[in-house]
Amino acid sequence: MQIAQTSHIAHQCHVCDPRGGCLGMQLLESPGVTDHLKQARRISRKAEHVFREGEDADAFYVVRSGSVKSYLVTEDGEEQVLGFYLPGDVFGLDTTETDQRMSSAITLETTSLCRFPHAYLADKSQGSNLLRITAEQMQRDHNLVLMLARKDADGRIASFLDDLACRYWSRGYSASAFLLSMSRQDIGCYLGLAVETVSRTLTRFQDCGVLQVNRREVEILDHDTLRKIAGIRVDASGCCKKVVGLDSA
Amino acid sequence: MQIAQTSHIAHQCHVCDPRGGCLGMQLLESPGVTDHLKQARRISRKAEHVFREGEDADAFYVVRSGSVKSYLVTEDGEEQVLGFYLPGDVFGLDTTETDQRMSSAITLETTSLCRFPHAYLADKSQGSNLLRITAEQMQRDHNLVLMLARKDADGRIASFLDDLACRYWSRGYSASAFLLSMSRQDIGCYLGLAVETVSRTLTRFQDCGVLQVNRREVEILDHDTLRKIAGIRVDASGCCKKVVGLDSA
DNA sequence: CGCTGAATTGACGGCTCTCAATGTCGGTGG
DNA sequence: CCACCGACATTGAGAGCCGTCAATTCAGCG
Numbered sequence: 001m002q003i004a005q006t007s008h009i010a011h012q013c014h015v016c017d018p019r020g021g022c023l024g025m026q027l028l029e030s031p032g033v034t035d036h037l038k039q040a041r042r043i044s045r046k047a048e049h050v051f052r053e054g055e056d057a058d059a060f061y062v063v064r065s066g067s068v069k070s071y072l073v074t075e076d077g078e079e080q081v082l083g084f085y086l087p088g089d090v091f092g093l094d095t096t097e098t099d100q101r102m103s104s105a106i107t108l109e110t111t112s113l114c115r116f117p118h119a120y121l122a123d124k125s126q127g128s129n130l131l132r133i134t135a136e137q138m139q140r141d142h143n144l145v146l147m148l149a150r151k152d153a154d155g156r157i158a159s160f161l162d163d164l165a166c167r168y169w170s171r172g173y174s175a176s177a178f179l180l181s182m183s184r185q186d187i188g189c190y191l192g193l194a195v196e197t198v199s200r201t202l203t204r205f206q207d208c209g210v211l212q213v214n215r216r217e218v219e220i221l222d223h224d225t226l227r228k229i230a231g232i233r234v235d236a237s238g239c240c241k242k243v244v245g246l247d248s249a
Numbered sequence: 250m251q252i253a254q255t256s257h258i259a260h261q262c263h264v265c266d267p268r269g270g271c272l273g274m275q276l277l278e279s280p281g282v283t284d285h286l287k288q289a290r291r292i293s294r295k296a297e298h299v300f301r302e303g304e305d306a307d308a309f310y311v312v313r314s315g316s317v318k319s320y321l322v323t324e325d326g327e328e329q330v331l332g333f334y335l336p337g338d339v340f341g342l343d344t345t346e347t348d349q350r351m352s353s354a355i356t357l358e359t360t361s362l363c364r365f366p367h368a369y370l371a372d373k374s375q376g377s378n379l380l381r382i383t384a385e386q387m388q389r390d391h392n393l394v395l396m397l398a399r400k401d402a403d404g405r406i407a408s409f410l411d412d413l414a415c416r417y418w419s420r421g422y423s424a425s426a427f428l429l430s431m432s433r434q435d436i437g438c439y440l441g442l443a444v445e446t447v448s449r450t451l452t453r454f455q456d457c458g459v460l461q462v463n464r465r466e467v468e469i470l471d472h473d474t475l476r477k478i479a480g481i482r483v484d485a486s487g488c489c490k491k492v493v494g495l496d497s498a
Numbered sequence: 499c500g501c502t503g504a505a506t507t508g509a510c511g512g513c514t515c516t517c518a519a520t521g522t523c524g525g526t527g528g
Numbered sequence: 529c530c531a532c533c534g535a536c537a538t539t540g541a542g543a544g545c546c547g548t549c550a551a552t553t554c555a556g557c558g
Contacts, residue, residue: 195537448506
């Protein structure tokens, strides 16, 4: 299995499909971004917080390399993951009316970020740009809501993997083989599933030949079937459905 | 039971709690809003679309009276409700990069809206205002994700009712008694539950004395308990929990 | 008065959570 | 080099919540 996880960022975006988007890259390459902004770079090691919920916010970030997890903590101390950000993704725009962080962000691995002061958007009269960036975030939220409300475990896992694949692909990496930078626990917290369910579902997908999975390494073997499972019930002729009796494998 | 559903909009906002917010009212009353804007009013009867997913978008709306449902349609033709908008709420800011509607919006009753061209935000260099408005929307989305991912049916229904109560209260209406402008079907589509589950849960809450419900009329009798159920597992001493055996009522 | 759609109520099955044990990998120290 | 350890992941068994199907009731309306 070949793993496409890399430590550098693609120089240019591929054609961006509607799913992903490379607004972050555009930002990094836009003429308005002066050199001193580009140098507002920040490298964090694994499991370091970029910011925490409630902190004062005056900037947002673009991922240059690595990955970031956005999450919030429920009243009973549990964690709810809101999203994962890959190279080219923008995050940190979700602030309250009083400019405080609405969520926390933590790196999942060694990560390089570029910091953009909020003032940057006001200065350049980039109001429409702002709408465009937040649009991306809203689209993500909508997708997450859709998954949580209307899909079963199979659909959620399949959607999650398909989404990752598409996003990697749109950034020039392999859509078939990649490394998961997040733990099973994180995936479960994101999809509203127990860790065990995540693990079991991945195993079953593997048994059906849809994908190959080993720890953090994932290789998608049958992307069509994966999408069928992700979409609500195109019913891939019973493939990969849970069986009550014994496994025929 | 006294019902607080009214046909006029409150003249002034009460103290806005963090949950709700009256940015819409502030918009309507801000000095930058000229009279011609205020006259950009639009009255719709029940079940009329304000806009549909995919349409070109050049404006957002503030609810003056009535209520609006935001939703999108899944691949298999089912509906996913994203939110309900009450008087004072802003909606219609969720547009794609190419300025197309990301969701549909339909009135739930006779509704009066005020239309704000997107250009309005750019003109007044209200970039920060924009961020503030979208913040409200993001907060809602986060809450919805939290409910869908981490709460059971009881918690979702309780949260839903508590949220409605708070929003009505912050707008000067009764927080204890109000009319639901949406059907059970809509509530289910919003919370990711079957209609039957919504109905059963409401009935059980009523049997426990937490609330009184009759069709669209709701009166909250024990707001504390409702909040305990809404919060994840403060465990209100078993109150209102489903019972396996016979009802003691 | 009958019709229609919404809402309620009941029975049943299945998906997923919980609890628990086992397996695996990476790091640490002897 | 090897044994041990802790974190993560996998696998199994059982229970319960909720979705589905179905029947019934109720409100509104011509």
